[in-house]
Structure formats: structure tokens, C-alpha cells
Amino acid sequence: MIASLRAPLRHWTTVLPVLAVVLLGLTWGRSLPPPLVGVVAYFLAGAVLAAVHHAEVIAHRVGEPFGSLVLAVAVTVIEVALIVTLMVDGGEKSAALARDTVFAAVMITCNGIVGLSLLVGSLRRRVAVFNAEGTGAALATVATLAGLSLVLPTFTTTTPGPRFSTPQLVFAALAALVLYGLFVATQTVRHRDYFLPVTSSGEVIDTEEHADPPTARAALISLALLALALIAVVGLAKAxxxxxxxGVAAAGLPSSVVGIVIALLVLLPETIAAVRAAHRDRVQTSLNLGLGSAMASIGLTIPAVALATVWLPGPLLLGLGASHMVLLALTVIVGTLTVVPGRATPLQGGVHLTLLAAYIVLAVSP
Structure with a gap:
């Protein structure tokens, strides 16, 4: 019995997050030689896989859509802390960091995660099936939050540049919190059934039948290890x-490419979890992860940076440029057309992935 209890503690998904956090503490704030960068990258990849494992354990215990919500919020909270820290350390040169990071997260989640999930789900089952009511509500909230926080500042006239005045920023922050709170209440309480997985035959899945759920103790251990793994992912990505x-500078690429690479690293746990869910015919779970992460990124980041402006020395630039607004508009339009039928073919997945590719190409060659 004692051996059976000790065995999980020796599992790599238990040991690796702890070692990754220890490595983070040893390397934080230091210049790393190339061999050590390779070691950090190894532990970063391991922490990503461990985070996915523990997120799935928690999701199995609490069920959908709570499992998706736990992973999305956990990643975003740590990401927000990283953004605010970098903005405090970076001074005026980091004025656009929050905007660039949030927009990268929106494009990666709404086109990358959603596109991959639809492609995997439809290739495996011919047609990817999901709940249009729940997914449509999520997309509408993401579009509203993105429009208020990232598009509107470009057109306001109270202050010069693509930024809000103080009253406008307060309104945007409060609106983001209220909308995100309303969505979470809708997703988890009043209309939880709108966000449950739907099989290709149209059956709503409220419980997983392939295995007994883990115990409460196991779920709590996984929650703690998930937090450690995500701290390691974000911290080692910064390292x-x-x-x-x-490398980006040596290649002559714009500095915004760095933000995209870091965002891709930070969002890896959600991406892997979403693709694995789609492979199991749980496309709704994948969409909950993708759109929920986009919503959490805006709904938590904007209020956090609005509060941080109290002590930040430089301006806070939030408004997008013309090309990025076009990509955001295309994402919303294509997303709407994808969601309305409640079914998707590989074509819809390919369209979303093409929009993500266009965003990356324009970041590399503006």
C-alpha cells in the first residue's frame, strides 16, 4: 500500500515541475550560456507536458466546462504577472507590450488553437461537432472585449496616440471584468449544458465514461503541480x-516576433490539451480552451495593466494598427461563420490556420 502511494510521487509529471521550478530559481535574472539554454529548453518542454497531464486530471475530476476554465485562468494569471513585471522593468520601451501580448494571444487562441482543434476533430470524425450556442456566446464576448480594449483606443481623441485617457481606461478595465465574470457565470452555472462536449452523433457528454474520476486528494495534488508547472513554463520562457x-535581432526580424514566440511557448499547454481533446471527439472542450483563453487574456490583462499604470512611468499603448485590425475583423467574421452551423469540416480549420499564418508573416515582414 505504501509503495502504491509513493509510486505517483516518483512519476515524471510529479518530479519534473518541481525540478523545473528549482531550475527557474537558479537561472532567474542571469545570462545563460548556450549549453544551459538547451537544458532550460528541455525542462520547459517537460513542464508543458506535465501541465497538460495535470490539467486533464483536474478536468476529469471536476468535469467540463470547469476543467477548461481552470487551465485557461491559471495560464492567464501567471501570464499577466509576467507582463506586468516586464512592463515595470522595461520602462517606456514596454509601452506596447500588453497590447502586443494580448493580441498575439487572441490570434493564437482564436485561429491557432481553434483551427487545429477543428482540423483534428474533422479529419478524425469527418465533421467536427460542437454546441453553437455556447461557442457563439464565447466568440461574441471575445469580439466585444477585443474591440473595446484593442480597437477603440486607436480612434479616441482625448489623448494623442493609440491610448485611452484615464476615465476611458477605467471603463475598459471594468467592462472587461464584468463581461468576463458574466461569461464565467453563464458557462459554469446558468447554462453549463451549452459548453459540454457533443459527439459526432449529437450526444451531449456530461461525464467521462472511460475511467473513474481521480480522488479529491489526487485532484488537489494535480492542482498544486499544475501551478508549479505553469510558473515554470512562463518563467523559463522568460529565461x-x-x-x-x-536570434531575432541577428536574423533582422522585428522585435514583435519575440512576443509571438514567447506567447506560443506560454500557450503550449492549452494547445496540446485542446488538440488531444479534439482527437477524442471532444471538440467543444477544445473550443472552450481556445476561446476561454482569449477571453481570460483580455479580461484579466487589461484590468491588471490599468491598475499597474498607477506606478508605471510611461504611456500605455493599447490601440492596434491598421493591418492588425483587418486581421482581427477577419478572425471575428470567419469565427462567426464557423460557429453558426455548429459543425465544421477541415476547410474551416484550414481557414483559421491561414489567418494565423498571415499574422505571423506580417509580424516577420510588416
Missing amino acids: VSPTIES
Whole structure:
């Protein structure tokens, strides 16, 4: 019995997050030589896989859509802390960091995660099936939050540049919190059935039948290890960012590419979890992860940076440029047309992935 209890503690998904956090503490704030960068990258990849494992354990215990919500909020909270820390350390040169990071997260989640999930789900089952009511509500909330926080500042006239005045920023922050709170209440309480997985035959799945759910103790251990793994993912991504920055500079690429690479690393746990869910014919779970992450990124980041402006020395630039607004508009339009039928073919997945590719190409070659 004692051996059976000790065995999970020796599992790599238990040991690796702890070692990754220890490595993070040893390397934080230091310049890393190339061999150590390779070690950090190894533990970063391991922490990503461990985070996915523990997120799935929690999701199995609490069920959908709570499992997707736990992973999305956990990643976003740590990501927000990283953004605010970088903005405090970066001074005026980091004025657009929040905007660039949030927009990268929106494009990666709404086109990358959603596109991959639809492609995997439809290739495996011919047609990817999901609940149009729940997914449509999520997309509408993401579109509203993105429009209020990232598009509107470009057209306001009270202050020069693509930024809000103080009253406008307060309104945007409060609106983001209220809308995100309303969505979470809708997703988890009043209309939870709108966000449950639907099989290709149209059957709503409220419980997983393939295995007994883990115990409460096991779920709590996984929750703690998930937090450690996500801290390691974000922190180690920051640790390798100087190497990424030097590589980007050596290649003559714009500095915004660094933000995209870091965002891709930070969102890896959600991406892997979403693709695995789609492979199991749980496309709704994948969409909950993708759109929920986009919503959490805006709904938590904007209020956090609005509060941070109290002590930040420079301006806070939030408004997008013309090309990015076009990509955001296309994402919303294509997303709407994808969601309305409640069914998708590989074509819809390919269209979303093409929009993500266009965003990356324009970031590399503006």
C-alpha cells in the first residue's frame, strides 16, 4: 500500500515541475550560456507536458466546462504577472507590450488553437461537432472585449496616440471584468449544458465514461503541480527570451516576433490539451480552451495593466494598427461563420490556420 502511494510521487509529471521550478530559481535574472539554454529548453518542454497531464486530471475530476476554465485562468494569471513585471522593468520601451501580448494571444487562441482543434476533430470524425450556442456566446464576448480594449483606443481623441485617457481606461478595465465574470457565470452555472462536449452523433457528454474520476486528494495534488508547472513554463520562457531576442535581432526580424514566440511557448499547454481533446471527439472542450483563453487574456490583462499604470512611468499603448485590425475583423467574421452551423469540416480549420499564418508573416515582414 505504501509503495502504491509513493509510486505517483516518483512519476515524471510529479518530479519534473518541481525540478523545473528549482531550475527557474537558479537561472532567474542571469545570462545563460548556450549549453544551459538547451537544458532550460528541455525542462520547459517537460513542464508543458506535465501541465497538460495535470490539467486533464483536474478536468476529469471536476468535469467540463470547469476543467477548461481552470487551465485557461491559471495560464492567464501567471501570464499577466509576467507582463506586468516586464512592463515595470522595461520602462517606456514596454509601452506596447500588453497590447502586443494580448493580441498575439487572441490570434493564437482564436485561429491557432481553434483551427487545429477543428482540423483534428474533422479529419478524425469527418465533421467536427460542437454546441453553437455556447461557442457563439464565447466568440461574441471575445469580439466585444477585443474591440473595446484593442480597437477603440486607436480612434479616441482625448489623448494623442493609440491610448485611452484615464476615465476611458477605467471603463475598459471594468467592462472587461464584468463581461468576463458574466461569461464565467453563464458557462459554469446558468447554462453549463451549452459548453459540454457533443459527439459526432449529437450526444451531449456530461461525464467521462472511460475511467473513474481521480480522488479529491489526487485532484488537489494535480492542482498544486499544475501551478508549479505553469510558473515554470512562463518563467523559463522568460529565461530563454534573451536568446530568442538575440536570434531575432541577428536574423533582422522585428522585435514583435519575440512576443509571438514567447506567447506560443506560454500557450503550449492549452494547445496540446485542446488538440488531444479534439482527437477524442471532444471538440467543444477544445473550443472552450481556445476561446476561454482569449477571453481570460483580455479580461484579466487589461484590468491588471490599468491598475499597474498607477506606478508605471510611461504611456500605455493599447490601440492596434491598421493591418492588425483587418486581421482581427477577419478572425471575428470567419469565427462567426464557423460557429453558426455548429459543425465544421477541415476547410474551416484550414481557414483559421491561414489567418494565423498571415499574422505571423506580417509580424516577420510588416
